[in-house]
Amino acid sequence: xxxxxxxxxxxxxxxxxxxxxxxxxxxxxxxxxxxxxxxxxxxxxxxxxxxxxxxxxxxxxxxxxxxxxxxxxxxxxxxxxxxxxxxxxxx
Amino acid sequence: xxxxxxxxxxxxxxxxxxxxxxxxxxxxxxxxxxxxxxxxxxxxxxxxxxxxxxxxxxxxxxxxxxxxxxxxxxxxxxxxxxxxxxxxxxx
DNA sequence: TAACTATCTTACTTTTAGGTAAGTTATTGC
DNA sequence: GCAATAACTTACCTAAAAGTAAGATAGTTA
Numbered sequence: 469x470x471x472x473x474x475x476x477x478x479x480x481x482x483x484x485x486x487x488x489x490x491x492x493x494x495x496x497x498x499x500x501x502x503x504x505x506x507x508x509x510x511x512x513x514x515x516x517x518x519x520x521x522x523x524x525x526x527x528x529x530x531x532x533x534x535x536x537x538x539x540x541x542x543x544x545x546x547x548x549x550x551x552x553x554x555x556x557x558x559x
Numbered sequence: 560x561x562x563x564x565x566x567x568x569x570x571x572x573x574x575x576x577x578x579x580x581x582x583x584x585x586x587x588x589x590x591x592x593x594x595x596x597x598x599x600x601x602x603x604x605x606x607x608x609x610x611x612x613x614x615x616x617x618x619x620x621x622x623x624x625x626x627x628x629x630x631x632x633x634x635x636x637x638x639x640x641x642x643x644x645x646x647x648x649x650x
Numbered sequence: 651t652a653a654c655t656a657t658c659t660t661a662c663t664t665t666t667a668g669g670t671a672a673g674t675t676a677t678t679g680c
Numbered sequence: 681g682c683a684a685t686a687a688c689t690t691a692c693c694t695a696a697a698a699g700t701a702a703g704a705t706a707g708t709t710a
Contacts, residue, residue: 502699507658527707528655545639593669618677619686
């Protein structure tokens, strides 16, 4: 229940619903997040087992994030939250 | 989407799903919450239009909280979050 | 060889969330 | 007339979350 008790986690998960995304692109989708919070939050999501992280050994670096199976199991909840939030934009 | 981005709000809403509850009882159900945070959070939820607050002019005071229609519309999401959180208790 | 790239870290500071403890209220029961 | 009651509110303080800005990395291209 406390699972979603953070500002950024649900947002990041939400943006990964459609496709895997590489780090920079995902970050640009989360408007307002600082670089630090972004890295910190994906690290936590990875530890939680909600997203996967794939590093390509190239220069400049390339990192891709995607939902794990466990993360995928949140799909309905994430979509509901999104729809609910858009109904009338309080908060 | 940022709607649930707090530690206590979803918890309080969740405990109101079944019945309206008077203040003290509701607060005792939210283990770990301080008196201050409790009052503060229900105030916010009331402003958000998610819960209703009914004051009975008796001594000692009696206050009852319940879900508003808008709050009630979160029922499925709250229950999903709860079930999801219990599946395996990470976080 | 210097600049550019994408991703992340680290040190430092500010902002926000949260806790503790005391005080307020108005009636009832002793 | 004093204590007990439920539901706050307030002032003060600490802890946690988040922002800013700088630096590390190492190949590629000019």
